[in-house]
Amino acid sequence: MKRTTIKDVAEAAGVGVATVSRVLSGGSASQETRERVLAVAAHLDYRPSAVGRNLRQQRAGGIGLLVPDLTDTLYGRLAEGVLACARSAGEPVVVGSTGDDPELEAELIGMLLEQSVDRVIAVPSGDAEAWGPAIRAGMTVVFVGEQPQEDEPSDEPLDDLLMLDGLRTPPRPDSAIPAVLADDRSGVRTAVQYLKGLGHRRIAYLGGPGRARRVAAFREAMGTLADEELIVSAGGSRDSAYAAASGLLQSRGDVTALVAGGSALGEAAVLTARELGLRIPGDLSLVMYDDVPWAELCSPPLTVIAQPGQDLGYRAAELVLRSGARRPRSVLLPTELIVRGSCGPRR
Amino acid sequence: MKRTTIKDVAEAAGVGVATVSRVLSGGSASQETRERVLAVAAHLDYRPSAVGRNLRQQRAGGIGLLVPDLTDTLYGRLAEGVLACARSAGEPVVVGSTGDDPELEAELIGMLLEQSVDRVIAVPSGDAEAWGPAIRAGMTVVFVGEQPQEDEPSDEPLDDLLMLDGLRTPPRPDSAIPAVLADDRSGVRTAVQYLKGLGHRRIAYLGGPGRARRVAAFREAMGTLADEELIVSAGGSRDSAYAAASGLLQSRGDVTALVAGGSALGEAAVLTARELGLRIPGDLSLVMYDDVPWAELCSPPLTVIAQPGQDLGYRAAELVLRSGARRPRSVLLPTELIVRGSCGPRR
DNA sequence: GTGAAAGCGCTAACAC
DNA sequence: GTGTTAGCGCTTTCAC
Numbered sequence: 001m002k003r004t005t006i007k008d009v010a011e012a013a014g015v016g017v018a019t020v021s022r023v024l025s026g027g028s029a030s031q032e033t034r035e036r037v038l039a040v041a042a043h044l045d046y047r048p049s050a051v052g053r054n055l056r057q058q059r060a061g062g063i064g065l066l067v068p069d070l071t072d073t074l075y076g077r078l079a080e081g082v083l084a085c086a087r088s089a090g091e092p093v094v095v096g097s098t099g100d101d102p103e104l105e106a107e108l109i110g111m112l113l114e115q116s117v118d119r120v121i122a123v124p125s126g127d128a129e130a131w132g133p134a135i136r137a138g139m140t141v142v143f144v145g146e147q148p149q150e151d152e153p154s155d156e157p158l159d160d161l162l163m164l165d166g167l168r169t170p171p172r173p174d175s176a177i178p179a180v181l182a183d184d185r186s187g188v189r190t191a192v193q194y195l196k197g198l199g200h201r202r203i204a205y206l207g208g209p210g211r212a213r214r215v216a217a218f219r220e221a222m223g224t225l226a227d228e229e230l231i232v233s234a235g236g237s238r239d240s241a242y243a244a245a246s247g248l249l250q251s252r253g254d255v256t257a258l259v260a261g262g263s264a265l266g267e268a269a270v271l272t273a274r275e276l277g278l279r280i281p282g283d284l285s286l287v288m289y290d291d292v293p294w295a296e297l298c299s300p301p302l303t304v305i306a307q308p309g310q311d312l313g314y315r316a317a318e319l320v321l322r323s324g325a326r327r328p329r330s331v332l333l334p335t336e337l338i339v340r341g342s343c344g345p346r347r
Numbered sequence: 348m349k350r351t352t353i354k355d356v357a358e359a360a361g362v363g364v365a366t367v368s369r370v371l372s373g374g375s376a377s378q379e380t381r382e383r384v385l386a387v388a389a390h391l392d393y394r395p396s397a398v399g400r401n402l403r404q405q406r407a408g409g410i411g412l413l414v415p416d417l418t419d420t421l422y423g424r425l426a427e428g429v430l431a432c433a434r435s436a437g438e439p440v441v442v443g444s445t446g447d448d449p450e451l452e453a454e455l456i457g458m459l460l461e462q463s464v465d466r467v468i469a470v471p472s473g474d475a476e477a478w479g480p481a482i483r484a485g486m487t488v489v490f491v492g493e494q495p496q497e498d499e500p501s502d503e504p505l506d507d508l509l510m511l512d513g514l515r516t517p518p519r520p521d522s523a524i525p526a527v528l529a530d531d532r533s534g535v536r537t538a539v540q541y542l543k544g545l546g547h548r549r550i551a552y553l554g555g556p557g558r559a560r561r562v563a564a565f566r567e568a569m570g571t572l573a574d575e576e577l578i579v580s581a582g583g584s585r586d587s588a589y590a591a592a593s594g595l596l597q598s599r600g601d602v603t604a605l606v607a608g609g610s611a612l613g614e615a616a617v618l619t620a621r622e623l624g625l626r627i628p629g630d631l632s633l634v635m636y637d638d639v640p641w642a643e644l645c646s647p648p649l650t651v652i653a654q655p656g657q658d659l660g661y662r663a664a665e666l667v668l669r670s671g672a673r674r675p676r677s678v679l680l681p682t683e684l685i686v687r688g689s690c691g692p693r694r
Numbered sequence: 695g696t697g698a699a700a701g702c703g704c705t706a707a708c709a710c
Numbered sequence: 711g712t713g714t715t716a717g718c719g720c721t722t723t724c725a726c
Contacts, residue, residue, distance in 0.1 A: 003405075003463075003484070005703055016713040021705055030711060045480070050462045051401045052703030055718050058350075060398055062441075062462075070426045076417040083417070083444045087455075092462050094409075095442040097430045108434075115397045115409075115439050116350075133392075137350070267640050293614050294641025352719055363697040368721055377695060399719030402702050697726085702719105709714080 004046045013040040024048060050092075054116065062092040063320055064112040064120035068100040068236065073263060073292040074309045075123065078145060081313025082121055089321055100209045100236035102126025109134050119323065121316045124148045125210060128177075135176065140323045143179035144316040145307075149212040180316040180331045182307040185217040187335030191259055191287045191305050192221035194337060199346035200257040200285060204230040204248055206269060207261040208241075214261050214289070230255060234265060241268035249276055249284070256346050257285040263292045270298060281344030291338055300341035308333050351393045360387040371395060397439075401463065409439040410667055411459040411467035415447040415583070420610060420639040421656045422470065425492060428660025429468055436668050447556045447583035449473025456481050466670065468663045471495045472557060475524075482523065487670045490526035491663040492654075496559040527663040527678045529654040532564040534682030538606055538634045538652050539568035541684060546693035547604040547632060551577040551595055553616060554608040555588075561608050561636070577602060581612060588615035596623055596631070603693050604632040610639045617645060628691030638685055647688035655680050 010017040013036050023029045023037040040046075054060040065082050067075040079095065086093045094117055096108035105125045112120055113133065119140045124131070128148040134141055195203050203225065205218045215233070219226045230252060234244035245268040249255065260266035266288030270280065278284045280300055288295065291306035315331055357364040360383050370376050370384040387393075401407040412429050414422040426442065433440045441464055443455035452472045459467055460480065466487045471478070475495040481488055542550050550572070552565045562580070566573045577599060581591035592615040596602065607613035613635030617627065625631045627647055635642065638653035662678050 003703090006705095007703080010713095017703090018705080018714075019712055022712085025705085028711070033711075047457070047461050049703050051398060051407055052718095053705075054398045055402050055702085055720090056704045056706085058718065065442075070417060070423040070430070071420060072423070073418060073420065076419070076423045079417045079442070080444055083442065087443070090458070092441045092458055093443075094439045095412075095426070095430065096434070096440075097427055104434075110394070111437070111439055114394050264640075267644065270644055292641070293611075294639070294644055297614065297617055297641055297645045299644070299646025350719090353721095354719080357697095364720080365698080365722080366696055369696085372721080375695070380695075396719050399702095400721075402704090402718085403720045403722085405702060695726100698724090700721105700723085702721095704718090705716105707714105707716085710712085 003049065004044050006046070006048065006052075009037065009041050009044055009046050012044060013037045059118050060116035062094060062115075062117050062119075063317065064094045064096070064115075064117040064122075066096045066098055066105060066108055066120065066122040066124075068098050068123055068125060070095075070097055074145075074290045074307065077309030078123070078313035078316075081310035081315075082317045083313075084310075085314045085317030085321070089317075091321070098123075098125045100125045102130055106130050113137055113139070119320045121313070121320055131177065140320055141177055142316045142320045142323075143177055143181075144312050145181065146211060147179050147181070147213065149210065178319055178330045180312055180319060180333065181213075182312060182335050183332050184214045184335065185220070187289075187305040187307070187337065188214060188217040188259070189221040190335075190337045192218065194303075194339070195257045195259075195285060195287065195343065196225075198257075198285065198343060201225055201346070202227070202230065202252075202254045203257040203259065204232070204252065204255045205259050205261065206241075206245055206248060206265045207231070207233040208265060209233065209236050211261055218259060234268075238264065238268070241265050242272060245269045245272040246275075249273065249278065255284070257343070258287070260286065260288040263288060263290040263295075266290075266295075266302065266304075270302075280342050283347060285343035285346075287337075287343060295338075296340065298342075302342045303340045304338050306336045306338050308335075350396065351391050353393070353395065353399075356384065356388050356391055356393050359391060360384045406465050407463035409441060409462075409464050409466075410664065411441045411443070411462075411464040411469075413443045413445055413452060413455055413467065413469040413471075415445050415470055415472060417442075417444055421492075421637045421654065424656030425470070425660035425663075428657035428662075429664045430660075431657075432661045432664030432668070436664075438668070445470075445472045447472045449477055453477050460484055460486070466667045468660070468667055478524065487667055488524055489663045489667045489670075490524055490528075491659050492528065493558060494526050494528070494560065496557065525666055525677045527659055527666060527680065528560075529659060529682050530679050531561045531682065532567070534636075534652040534654070534684065535561060535564040535606065536568040537682075537684045539565065541650075541686070542604045542606075542632060542634065542690065543572075545604075545632065545690060548572055548693070549574070549577065549599075549601045550604040550606065551579070551599065551602045552606050552608065553588075553592055553595060553612045554578070554580040555612060556580065556583050558608055565606060581615075585611060585615070588612050589619060592616045592619040593622075596620065596625065602631070604690070605634070607633065607635040610635060610637040610642075613637075613642075613649065613651075617649075627689050630694060632690035632693075634684075634690060642685075643687065645689075649689045650687045651685050653683045653685050655682075 006017050006020050010020045023034050098105040121142050123145045232244050232248050234241045260269045288304045291304045295302040295304050353364050353367050357367045370381050445452040468489050470492045579591050579595050581588045607616045635651045638651045642649040642651050
């Protein structure tokens with residue numbers, strides 16, 4: 001099955017290939033020629049080959065999208081957002097799932113490089129260095145939902161004074177890589193203040209791999225109440241989420257409230273609490289990140305910090321597509337605390 | 348930022364481009380030459396351009412994946428399966444979300460054609476004809492999770508006799524397009540028999556767009572109990588799911604059990620039941636398609652028909668990748684009824 | 695065992 | 711306005 005090429009169209013229309021190319025890309029041509037070429041092209045069901053064009057233009061169109069896990073509703077929404085924007089721009093999207101594994105992430109970046117995909121949107125899993133090769137190769141990259149951990153010297157851990165100021169982690173001072181982020185700081189702060197208002201003092205944070213910004217925001221919001229022992233982070237797998245939740249809830253009997261840094265973590269927390277006979281919100285108040293559909297169906301309905309998943313993706317796609325124009329700045333999208341039934345006064 | 352090409356490597360290694368190409372694709376070369384080329388390539392951080400190769404070989408590598416909605420956990424899992432298999436084969440995956448819209452589906456097929464993506468995995472949304480152009484263009488396509496509706500004359504509706512035989516809808520007699528499907532027939536049958544065993548007679552089915560096989564399987568399983576008025580199908584949107592659920596539950600007070608053909612539908616059913624003051628399983632027994640994470644967290648925990656989402660995707664990817672070898676046959680994967688707490692005896 | 699050269703489908707520079 | 715032509719990076723004959 002041979003593909004119809006521009007040459008076929010040119011011959012059938014009795015014109016040169018350049019003319020066909022011009023007509024199809026809106027260049028100048030006489031009315032008559034234009035119509036004939038268009039007619040012939042339609043009749044032959046001609047589709048310009050993106051491969052040919054890409055080779056010629058030294059850059060593949062299309063955009064790459066790297067997310068940790070498509071099974072997570074948040075990333076599903078994010079992907080839908082990217083796809084929607086890309087589609088309206090007629091761009092194909094090459095998707096990769098990193099499983100929150102920096103190594104896999106690097107491998108996928110290499111794959112995109114090989115495909116000459118020169119614009120990518122990513123929820124980064126590793127550190128910023130993984131993106132060196134991509135940047136050096138001239139890729140336009142936009143981070144979404146997360147940024148690589150700062151490689152700040154970890155022996156200057158956390159200064160209580162600094163934590164009180166409102167701007168410890170600005171959307172990254174002047175990083176070369178723009179990012180579209182949810183306002184975690186404000187989301188977590190709202191949640192923590194809500195819990196504090198309910199009388200809770202021993203509030204734990206259950207985080208996933210990476211997601212350093214949320215943890216930092218939690219520490220900041222807790223202020224002097226922060227206790228490193230109540231901040232645990234699980235690996236990417238479901239099992240490790242349960243293990244972490246279980247470990248936390250069992251060894252720390254004085255915990256009366258928990259913030260789960262993602263829906264998988266929240267799920268683990270709910271199940272673990274049930275197993276342990278902890279009632280929500282009677283014995284344990286729970287706030288979960290991400291307003292997934294089941295949050296409302298859960299018993300009790302879960303109070304959540306909602307992120308605009310789809311918007312995050314859409315905006316990121318806009319940024320990466322219009323990157324040519326102005327220097328893209330990072331974007332911060334609002335989060336919202338949706339109060340349902342999983343939090344109560346300290347018992 | 349110019350990309351390192353095969354020519355650069357050839358020059359730096361003091362050999363011809365053909366030699367570089369051979370070495371890199373495992374062709375014959377002297378030990379010494381091979382080592383030198385490899386060293387130079389590594390040193391220059393050379394990556395062969397997929398675009399160049401694709402153009403030369405008249406076929407883009409990579410595989411296309413078309414799903415209705417990445418926000419749905421089932422399709423997220425399915426995509427993860429495809430991605431996992433594709434990655435192990437080193438193939439990029441171009442993903443499109445059809446929103447269950449045949450028109451959008453056709454548009455995305457066109458986009459894949461333009462990209463010269465010649466292997467695609469799809470959860471079809473439209474009828475079989477939408478795939479004509481793809482097939483004619485030489486695409487290898489594999490359906491997954493669903494097949495286009497049969498264009499059987501609808502005025503010969505359903506023959507009760509035929510419905511009793513065990514093989515009314517085999518994995519498609521000898522269609523040109525192979526499919527990887529979950530065994531809906533057996534899944535639905537098990538669920539319906541379970542409900543019948545509980546004493547239910549007025550069992551409704553709430554389906555989504557398309558998904559004709561499940562509906563057919565439901566009719567078949569119901570046998571003489573089938574009532575067309577209890578079979579309703581919603582559109583793709585969340586709203587239409589609620590509307591359908593609401594309409595069904597309000598107008599048909601004698602319904603004591605409901606099978607929801609997908610997790611979005613199940614969600615709508617649970618919420619609607621709550622609004623209407625119908626208790627589950629007291630007033631209404633519910634079986635839902637797809638074992639999403641929240642099914643267990645719901646109140647009550649939902650009895651579900653589980654499909655192996657990830658496997659479906661993985662197997663489909665295998666099929667589409669090995670398509671060159673033997674004539675790929677369709678695959679039927681088992682479903683499982685997971686009994687939890689949403690079904691009770693007829694009140 | 696290796697190099698020179700053709701050509702995949704396309705666009706852009708240049709000639710007419 | 712339109713045709714001719716030169717490559718984009720690569721693989722693959724075909725000579726040597």
